[in-house]
Amino acid sequence: xxxxxxxxxxRSIKVGYGLDESAQMGPLISHKxxxxxxxFIETGIAEGGELLLDGRNIQVEGYPEGAFVGPTVFDGxxxxxxxxREEIFGPVxxxxxxxxxxxxxxxxxxxxxxxxxxxYTNNGFxxxxxxxRVQAGNIGINLGVAAPMAYFPFGGYKKSFFGxxxxxxRDGIHFYTERKVVITRWIKERK
Numbered sequence: 796x797x798x799x800x801x802x803x804x805x806r807s808i809k810v811g812y813g814l815d816e817s818a819q820m821g822p823l824i825s826h827k828x829x830x831x832x833x834x835f836i837e838t839g840i841a842e843g844g845e846l847l848l849d850g851r852n853i854q855v856e857g858y859p860e861g862a863f864v865g866p867t868v869f870d871g872x873x874x875x876x877x878x879x880r881e882e883i884f885g886p887v888x889x890x891x892x893x894x895x896x897x898x899x900x901x902x903x904x905x906x907x908x909x910x911x912x913x914x915y916t917n918n919g920f921x922x923x924x925x926x927x928r929v930q931a932g933n934i935g936i937n938l939g940v941a942a943p944m945a946y947f948p949f950g951g952y953k954k955s956f957f958g959x960x961x962x963x964x965r966d967g968i969h970f971y972t973e974r975k976v977v978i979t980r981w982i983k984e985r986k
Contacts, residue, residue: 798870798890802847805866805888811855822855822862823885829862832885836867839878839889845871850886874902882908896921904930913939 811818823829833851840846850865864885872879872889879889893899903912913935914925922936 798847801888801890802868805848805868808866808886810850810853810863810865812858812861820866820886822858823864824862826862828884829864832864832883832887835878835881835883835885835887836864839869839872839876839887842876842878843871844869844876844878844889874905880906882910896924900925900928904928911935913937 809817809819811821813821823832836846836849836851846867847870848866848868850867853863853865855861855863864887867885867887868890869878869888870890872891874880874891876889878887879891891902893902909931911933912925912929912931914922915937916922916925926934926936
């Protein structure tokens with residue numbers, strides 16, 4: 796039943812103009828990126844993924860030329876498939892099944908990207924293991940997109956990392972600060 800509930804929740808997402816307060820998801824950044832996301836969906840189908848929810852032909856009233864892609868959900872995805880290995884940056888979920896937490900973490904860590912990873916669990920041990928062992932810059936526990944507030948450093952690990960520092964939070968301050976180490980020893984004066 797989890798799969799059906801997930802698809803129903805994805806189907807209920809209201810896609811619309813980005814400034815429409817009732818919209819839950821806006822358009823992609825450009826038509827070029829829309830084409831890229833649509834290409835990933837086509838690749839997922841060609842590689843044998845089971846398309847549970849197809850967001851390719853979504854129409855948003857008043858915006859016939861908008862760069863919209865609706866929520867898209869695949870099942871039957873294996874770790875070797877393209878949509879499981881690439882950063883899509885679009886509303887595409889690839890359900891990859893794991894037999895154990897160790898297998899799931901191994902799959903995540905085997906990839907060349909490490910922007911974010913999330914786990915849903917009521918088990919504190921699993922949450923701690925995931926938190927410490929997953930090689931990703933942003934970890935979510937019981938939430939879908941691990942996006943920190945602006946005062947935390949943002950950026951992924953591996954090929955997801957951009958720049959030379961995590962540009963927010965303490966890393967940003969340290970980048971513009973000259974730090975020094977001061978070692979002191981106080982000698983008591985003799986009388």
